[in-house]
Amino acid sequence: xxxxxxxxxxxxxxxxxxxxxxxxxxxxxxxxxxxxxxxxxxxxxxxxxxxxxxxxxxxxxxxxxxxxxxxxxxxxxxxxxxxxxxxxxxxxxxxxxxxxxxxxxxxxxxxxxxxxxxxxxxxxxxxxxxxxxxxxxxxxxxxxxxxxxxxxxxxxxxxxxxxxxxxxxx
Numbered sequence: 001x002x003x004x005x006x007x008x009x010x011x012x013x014x015x016x017x018x019x020x021x022x023x024x025x026x027x028x029x030x031x032x033x034x035x036x037x038x039x040x041x042x043x044x045x046x047x048x049x050x051x052x053x054x055x056x057x058x059x060x061x062x063x064x065x066x067x068x069x070x071x072x073x074x075x076x077x078x079x080x081x082x083x084x085x086x087x088x089x090x091x092x093x094x095x096x097x098x099x100x101x102x103x104x105x106x107x108x109x110x111x112x113x114x115x116x117x118x119x120x121x122x123x124x125x126x127x128x129x130x131x132x133x134x135x136x137x138x139x140x141x142x143x144x145x146x147x148x149x150x151x152x153x154x155x156x157x158x159x160x161x162x163x164x165x166x167x168x169x170x
Contacts, residue, residue: 016061019053023065024072027155031073033080033127041123043158050162059159066155067148070120074130074147081134094135097128104132112138113146120150121157 014022026049029035030042039045050062084090094101104125107115112133119129133143 013056014053016057019057020061020065023049023062024069027066027069028073028076029069031070031126031130031151032076033131042126046155046158047162050159054159054162059163063152063155063159066158067151070151070154071144071148073127074120074151075144077127077130078134078140078143078147081131082137084135097124100124100128101132101135104129105136108133108136108138113142116143116146117150120147120154 026039026045027042029039030045046066053062080090084094104115104119108129116129116133119125130143130147
């Protein structure tokens with residue numbers, strides 16, 4: 001319990017710039033294939049960080065940092081999917097998630113932007129869908145725009161949840 005209190009105290013006194021880059025890197029990692037597995041669940045991690053930081057930092061700062069990180073993670077996953085054809089060693093990632101990727105690709109062929117938007121809210125699909133879109137070489141601007149909009153909405157939801165949790169008096 002002492003360690004948790006120490007971590008929470010440290011988070012509450014972090015400078016806004018350091019906090020911005022930390023949240024951006026964490027959310028980018030949670031939205032990137034290959035990195036996401038090594039981090040704790042995004043929902044718990046973000047609600048904990050926001051719950052500690054909201055009383056001391058602007059919600060807009062946290063929202064922008066989370067949105068930017070989520071967008072960067074989606075871009076990295078998309079670009080990795082596009083470049084896998086040039087780097088055969090990356091094929092082991094495809095074989096690890098082969099059945100899910102094939103299912104996502106079938107969905108993307110029919111409703112690409114809707115599926116990409118919704119996938120932001122589903123843990124494993126958060127990084128597999130942009131990766132699959134890259135494998136299919138779907139239009140880059142549509143993917144980036146849809147990823148940006150879904151990242152803004154997704155991070156806004158977490159800010160609202162954390163705000164709501166903070167307003168509950170026990």
